[in-house]
Amino acid sequence: MLQTSICGITLNSPFILGSGPLSYGAKGMIRAARAGAGAVVTKTIRDTPAENPFPHMVSAGTGTMINAEKWSDFPGEQWIEKEIPEAKRAGVTVIASIGHTEAEVLHWAGKADRAGADMIELVSYSEPDMIPMVAAARKLTDKPILVKLSPNWRDPLTCAKKSIELGADGLTAMDSVGPVLRIDIRTGKPLVGGPFGHGWLTGGAIKPIVLRHIAELAAQTDKPIIGLGGVMNPEDSVEMLMAGAHAVGICTAPIMKGISYIGKLCTGLETLMKELGASQVSELTGMALPFLTGQENTKAFSFTFAASKCRTCMRCVTVCPYESRTLDAETMNMELDHGTCRYCGMCASVCPTKALTIMTS
């Protein structure tokens, strides 16, 4: 049920471990594949091993992280001679992440291909650098090339289109959001040790940013998209697919919840697919796109209230800016002042049990 394919390569599950600390080497990649990842992206391979500031990974609230971690701290040759071949021998579908300049693509793309990588993912901090990287990689490999887009760029959509013209086979969307800053109020010092305390935001907080980009990309290209950014549970993965992704990247979720969480994402997605009546992942891809038009929804909605589901938490009452909603916790009588209610929808959106819902036409 979870089997899918990206650029002609079959994946046993749509979950792809994004480039990051869990794919630090063969051992990490094999562990992720055994936990249920359909493919694994290596930590980014560059000319020189990274030296990271301290600390460089912190939790920044529920399901969200800030990191100042650079690329791989292994030398490139180690990836070519040991890490990629070892993961391949263990049966892992390996995507080699190569950054961040044309010169480095010239050094590593052909070698990664010959080492056995199934696909090449190109990543760069700078938008103008990506275009020559794609052109260089296309000359060096016939394997599928994925271009990793950044939400921090001025125009990722144009970069995606140019990359496809130059021969890119698919897109990974997206990289971390930043730079961002958090401060430890006990010391006044930044939470991560990068220059200016800058770090990059990942996990739940970035999902809406990424979803918006995925939908834009999916509306403009038929190339496969790995939706990466903020997927923390099975519901998030369905949202990512519905926005137009063909596979779902994960990085922060298995860091924060442990590698075995990839298996839970797989079983959770299967359960949700059954509920939604989907027998294949591809049936969910792009489901939301017909609803994402330039038209504003001007049709009013109505509320439904199922008292049997209500736990009288009163959140619907508390969040109403207009004091339009009241609930008598004893009689379970819910009242709405239609004269003052603006039908903003906030009350139903915070209901934890879906006792209060909205019905749109």
Ligand SMILES: Cc1cc2nc3c(=O)[nH]c(=O)nc-3n(C[C@H](O)[C@H](O)[C@H](O)COP(=O)(O)O)c2cc1C
């Ligand atoms: C600690 C950490 C290290 C990362 N290192 C890399 C990297 O070396 N190369 C890369 O392309 N992306 C890197 N990323 C970005 C992730 O691949 C991914 O794009 C981002 O975390 C968003 O996905 P998420 O919200 O599921 O974590 C890193 C992310 C984290 C959290």
